[in-house]
Structure formats: structure tokens, C-alpha cells
Amino acid sequence: MAALTEGxxxxxxxxxxxxxxxxxxxxxxxxxxxxxKSPSVNAAVKELARLGxxxxxxxxxxxxxxxxxxxxxxxxxxxxxxxxxxAKTLSLPNDLAEDTACGIEHHLDELTLKKITRLxxxxxRKMKQSEEFTSELRKALDND
Amino acid sequence: MAALTEGxxxxxxxxxxxxxxxxxxxxxxxxxxxxxKSPSVNAAVKELARLGxxxxxxxxxxxxxxxxxxxxxxxxxxxxxxxxxxAKTLSLPNDLAEDTACGIEHHLDELTLKKITRLxxxxxRKMKQSEEFTSELRKALDND
DNA sequence: TAATAAAGTTAGTCTAGGCTAATTATAGTC
DNA sequence: GACTATAATTAGCCTAGACTAACTTTATTA
Numbered sequence: 328m329a330a331l332t333e334g335x336x337x338x339x340x341x342x343x344x345x346x347x348x349x350x351x352x353x354x355x356x357x358x359x360x361x362x363x364k365s366p367s368v369n370a371a372v373k374e375l376a377r378l379g380x381x382x383x384x385x386x387x388x389x390x391x392x393x394x395x396x397x398x399x400x401x402x403x404x405x406x407x408x409x410x411x412x413x414a415k416t417l418s419l420p421n422d423l424a425e426d427t428a429c430g431i432e433h434h435l436d437e438l439t440l441k442k443i444t445r446l447x448x449x450x451x452r453k454m455k456q457s458e459e460f461t462s463e464l465r466k467a468l469d470n471d
Numbered sequence: 472m473a474a475l476t477e478g479x480x481x482x483x484x485x486x487x488x489x490x491x492x493x494x495x496x497x498x499x500x501x502x503x504x505x506x507x508k509s510p511s512v513n514a515a516v517k518e519l520a521r522l523g524x525x526x527x528x529x530x531x532x533x534x535x536x537x538x539x540x541x542x543x544x545x546x547x548x549x550x551x552x553x554x555x556x557x558a559k560t561l562s563l564p565n566d567l568a569e570d571t572a573c574g575i576e577h578h579l580d581e582l583t584l585k586k587i588t589r590l591x592x593x594x595x596r597k598m599k600q601s602e603e604f605t606s607e608l609r610k611a612l613d614n615d
Numbered sequence: 616t617a618a619t620a621a622a623g624t625t626a627g628t629c630t631a632g633g634c635t636a637a638t639t640a641t642a643g644t645c
Numbered sequence: 646g647a648c649t650a651t652a653a654t655t656a657g658c659c660t661a662g663a664c665t666a667a668c669t670t671t672a673t674t675a
Contacts, residue, residue: 353622386624417583478631498652515632530639
């Protein structure tokens with residue numbers, strides 16, 4: 328499949344999230360979500376259309392193609408796992424967890440993601456099973 | 472302190488590593504280590520010198536300033552922790568662990584790094600204490 | 616229905632960070 | 646001491662991805 332830069336992956340992810348919120352995705356929504364100006368969105372969407380990840384007719388709505396959705400969901404699933412790790416397991420502040428997840432989500436391959444998921448599942452299972460384990464872990468993490 | 476892009480952080484880290492290997496760091500070494508051509512190194516080093524992170528006289532050696540070393544070590548310490556996490560804790564292949572660590576090291580702040588370190592310390596302590604814990608964790612991670 | 620507001624697009628600029636080709640400096644060898 | 650190989654630098658180009666300013670399209674509303 329075609330090459331997707333980090334930046335374009337961010338756009339795909341934002342389109343996925345916006346389409347959950349608004350049903351129709353517009354340039355304006357993406358600009359707001361990503362904190363960029365509309366010409367930047369326009370250029371990115373044009374490139375994504377050229378690569379076959381979105382459909383977009385001029386002055387109209389923006390929609391993911393099947394492949395675009397697949398890619399967007401891949402990125403977003405990484406984001407969610409990482410957020411879980413940072414916010415829940417490590418108890419970092421939500422906005423920091425969010426920012427960190429966002430920064431590194433592009434750099435994890437499927438195998439790494441799978442391993443992290445299993446580690447989180449394991450830790451959560453242990454914590455559910457054992458109060459002692461939970462307090463040990465919390466104490467280890469909060470050792471300020 | 473002045474702004475350092477991800478790319479410039481990579482150069483600082485490479486200078487730190489090269490200075491451990493070669494004693495005198497040269498453009499050529501950095502180009503090899505980073506997989507770029509020498510004009511790219513030259514431009515980056517020039518910028519780092521302008522920002523006060525390295526000293527470099529034309530056609531001579533490249534040296535970190537105190538601040539440059541501090542920055543480089545900050546990045547490298549993140550790298551090492553992440554490598555430990557990916558290679559040791561998650562048992563990922565060394566080169567994948569290396570690449571992943573390299574990709575995300577720029578995106579972790581000190582607090583996040585501290586929490587990850589504590590989690591790793593905790594897990595390693597538990598594994599040292601308990602064979603059962605170790606095999607449970609290994610089994611959870613290798614659940615193919 | 617004409618006027619205006621809002622949204623989208625286009626054109627042109629900038630920065631970071633690569634590259635190649637050509638030049639200049641240094642070092643090693645006859 | 647001159648010649649050559651290696652290294653470093655400069656000049657100039659390219660791409661991604663941001664921006665502003667100007668323009669066009671669409672939608673709203675008097």
C-alpha cells in the first residue's frame with residue numbers, strides 16, 4: 328500500500344474521530360481538531376484523496392475509503408492502547424497521557440502493540456485478582 | 472533553553488555515542504551512524520553550534536558543550552529505558568526494540584520516563600522474587 | 616432575489632531536513 | 646615538497662507541511 332507520512336496518518340485518524348462526532352466531516356472540523364489552518368487541511372486531504380484513502384469533492388464532505396478507514400483504525404487502536412497504558416496503568420494525568428499517546432502512536436508496529444496489550448491485560452488481571460499486588464504496584468509507581 | 476527539534480536531538484545523541492566510541496567525533500562518523508550524507512551532518516552541526524550545544528571548528532572535531540551533553544544524555548537515557556522495556560520486558564527482537572526506542576524517545580517527558588522506570592523496576596523485582604510470577608508473565612506475553 | 620457571512624480553495628512563502636555535484640582543505644605517500 | 650586520496654564544506658535543489666492573503670463557492674437571510 329502507498330506511503331503514509333506521520334502527518335497524513337494524523338489526518339486519517341482525525342477524520343475517523345470527526346466522522347463519529349459529526350457524521351459529515353468538513354475541512355473546518357479537521358482544522359479545529361488538529362490545530363492547523365484550513366489550507367493545511369485542504370492540502371493534506373487532497374493528497375490523501377490522490378493516494379486513495381479518502382474521497383472528497385470540492386466544497387463537499389470528506390469521507391474515508393475502505394482502505395482509509397482501515398489505516399485510520401490501525402492508528403487509533405494504537406492510540407487507545409497507549410492511552411490505557413499511560414493514563415490507567417501508569418496513572419499519568421489524562422492530558423499528558425493523551426499527548427504522549429499521540430506522539431508515539433505512529434512508531435509502534437503490530438507486534439509491539441500486541442505485546443503491550445498483553446502486558447496491560449496481564450497487569451489488570453493481576454490487580455483484579457489481588458489487592459496486595461495492586462497496592463504493591465501503586466506504591467512502586469507513586470514512590471515520590 | 473533553545474528549541475531542539477527531534478532531528479537535532481538525534482544528532483546530539485549520535486555525537487554522544489560516537490564520542491564514546493572514537494574519542495574524536497567527525498562528520499563522517501555521524502553520517503554513518505545516522506544513515507545520512509555528510510552535507511546533512513554539516514548543516515545540522517552548524518545549527519547545533521549556533522544554538523550552543525556543540526563546538527566545531529571547520530574541518531576539525533565536533534564536541535558537545537556542557538549543555539549539549541546534558542541534552543544528549545537526557546535523550547539517551549530515555550532510549551535506554553525504552554530499550555529495556557521493549558527488549559527485556561516485552562521480549563521483542565533487539566533490532567525492533569532498538570528502532571522503536573529510537574522512534575519514540577523524543578516523545579517522553581521526565582515524569583513519564585520515571586513512571587516507566589518504576590514499572591520496569593517493579594516487574595523485574597517481582598520476577599526475581601517469584602518464579603511463578605515470571606512464568607505467568609512470560610506466558611501472558613507469548614500467548615501466540 | 617440580491618447581499619452578506621461563512622467555508623473552502625488557490626497561490627505564494629517559509630522552515631526543517633534531506634539530497635547531489637562541485638569545491639576546498641587536510642593527510643598520507645612517493 | 647608535490648600528488649593524490651579522503652574528508653569537509655558550499656551551493657543549489659527537493660519534499661513535507663505549516664502559514665497568510667486573496668479569491669471563489671455555498672448558504673443564509675433581509
